[in-house]
Amino acid sequence: MVEKDEIIKKLLNGDMKLHEIDKHTESVIEALDIRREFVERFANTSMEHVSKYSLNMEEAMKRNIENPIGTIQIPLGVAGPLKILGEHAEGEFYVPLATSEGALIASINRGCSTIKASGGANVRIVGDKMTRAPVIKAESVTHAVEIKKWIESNFSELKKAAEVTTRHGKLVKIDPTVVVGKYVYPRFVFTTGDSMGMNMVTIATEAALNLLTHKTGAHIIALSGNFCVDKKPSALNLIEGRGKTLVAEVKIPREIVEKKLKTTPEAVVEVNTAKNLIGSAIAGSMGFNAQYANIIGAVFLATGQDEAHIVEGSLGITTAEAVDGDLYFSVTLPDVPVATIGGGTRLETARECLEIMDAHGSGKVGKFSEILAGAVLAGELSLMGALAAGHLARAHKELGRG
Known part of the structure; x- marks a missing residue:
């Protein structure tokens, strides 16, 4: 040697x-x-x-890595107990968060306390998909339209070709299929089980395209044509969803808002409208929220998720209403690609963090997703309460962010 x-x-x-x-x-x-x-x-x-x-x-x-030289370390904390009332997650959980931002976990912890005192967060998965959208070049716009029609008329054949490559992936639709000049952009939509599934759907889509090119004479320019949309903020994903689409809500009695958040339901509603809705609109933002990325990022780093998908998880809309004197508060996350098997979840530290929530391995991705949505709800609620009460700057100063 x-x-x-x-x-x-x-x-x-x-x-x-x-x-x-x-x-x-x-x-x-x-x-x-x-x-x-x-x-x-x-x-x-x-x-x-x-x-x-x-x-x-x-x-x-x-x-998981090439050319390794060691590892990095990020401080890891937990927030909780977070009370979840979901279809897959039921009970109280502690949520692991890897971050170097002082005050973040303390803020999420306050949100967890507020949610628990209010009876828990109601959480549901309203969509589940992973997408891959190639770009195809036709000989003319006429040929492009023919390819589009062939795709629409032969879904079952394409589905069969795609699913030969995987035990867990299922092609549920190819929609929409967009024509731009001579280019065709079909969006292949799959379910992928407990895996995030990006590699799975890429391989399956390639198999379907082999059939498509044989039948139509289409030329594949790229297996990904950016219409997926993977690892980028996108209005399409905000509307159509990608990964898990999650909604979490809580109704907080007025006295708990006043005691825990030191503010009023009406003040939280106004801050949400002025900041998250109007402020985001004038900025042209696709994230009508205060800090989804903070919580998504910290949980993703702790649990071995693909950190590039944090940008997708930052999309979403926060709503707040004063209802009979109490506060109704919700977060909607349309685009959260997550996994409890494969990828970075194989790493020992990621496995341990998932196991804190009993969310590692097969059959656990629904549970993990609902807990994650509840954590985002807690963090968002606490920050909006701090802004409404005027406490944000003080909290950061006291907890090392001055």
Whole structure:
């Protein structure tokens, strides 16, 4: 085997690539350590903390990471108990959140307390889908329309071709199919079980396209034509939904609003209207909410979700009403791609965090989704209460964000 110093010398001279280290070492861990030492020498820095971890990096390298040099650490806390009244989640839960933002977990915790005192959050999954939308080029607009009609008339054949590739994925529709000049954009819509399913639907869509091209002479420009819409904010996903579409609501008696949130139902309603609805509208925002991304991001990082989907989870609408003197408060999240198996959920820390909620493994994605929506409700409620009461700046100053 090549000596460590010789490998690092070749890396520094550009005579060896990072991914080639494994060919000259006896284990992936040895390669990892050499790669990190090379980076330390190249950047003239020390990665003492990056080098300390308990993850099984040999397993992680199979599906989760390339060119590893160690791991990072993010402070992890819990908020709760959060009382959920759902179809899949029923009871009280503590929610793990990975964040370095002071005051965030304290705020969510206050929301959890308010929800519990009000009897719990009513949560439902109102949509479940994962999408892939290729872009196809036709010979003319006439040919493009023919392809569109063929797709619409042969759904069962395309469904059969797609589902041959997967045990868990089901193609439920191809809609809409949009024609722009000679380009055709069909949106393949699947259910994917407990997996987030992005890889699953990509492979299945490719199989369906093989049939489509054979039958119509269409030319596939790209397997993803950005009409999916994956990892980007999108009005289409806001309306049609993607991943799990979730709604969580709570009715809070006036006396609890006054005691827990230090404000009134009417003040929360006005702040929500002025900030989340009108303020978002004049900004051209697709997120008519205060901080969905904060909670989605912290839970995603804790539980091994695809962090790029935080941008999709930031979409949504918060509503607030004064009803008979009490406060009705809800969050609607149309686009939350999550998983309890596969992907980053394989990592040991992610598994442990999911297990805090009894939400790891097969059959648990519905439960996890409802708890997540309840956590967003708690965080949103607390922040809106703080804004209505004028407490936001004080809380951040006291908890390290001054």
